[in-house]
Amino acid sequence: MRMLSGFNHNIRFRGKAYHVQTEDGGKDNPQIITHAFQGGAILESVRTSYEDLLGLPNWQAELKDRMKAQHLEEIRRLMSGDIVPPEGDPGDR
Numbered sequence: 001m002r003m004l005s006g007f008n009h010n011i012r013f014r015g016k017a018y019h020v021q022t023e024d025g026g027k028d029n030p031q032i033i034t035h036a037f038q039g040g041a042i043l044e045s046v047r048t049s050y051e052d053l054l055g056l057p058n059w060q061a062e063l064k065d066r067m068k069a070q071h072l073e074e075i076r077r078l079m080s081g082d083i084v085p086p087e088g089d090p091g092d093r
Helices: 059-080
Strands: 007-013 016-024 031-038 041-049
Touching: 007 059, 016 059, 031 059, 041 059
Parallel strands: none
Antiparallel strands: 007 016, 016 031, 031 041
16 A cells, blocks of 8 residues: 655745645554644644554545644644744745
8 A cells, every 4th residue: 555645735924934744654654744844944743643544444535534634733723823933944945
């Protein structure tokens, strides 16, 4: 089984450019991994296991739903100000 394709979004918020990326760690490393970047630096990482899905019927569809939910939550947190870049960060690369 191949890893599922993830999600990538470039976001401009309060005059700065951000990138949010969510990916599948694969069946041998069953994790949903989401990073929020600014200027190439990781601001935050979220990892969630999906080992509970393995072996269930239609588990890949459920995994895709979880990936999407985690990705959108990270975007929501970024846009609400919960993820704050450090002072002196390069910003608009």
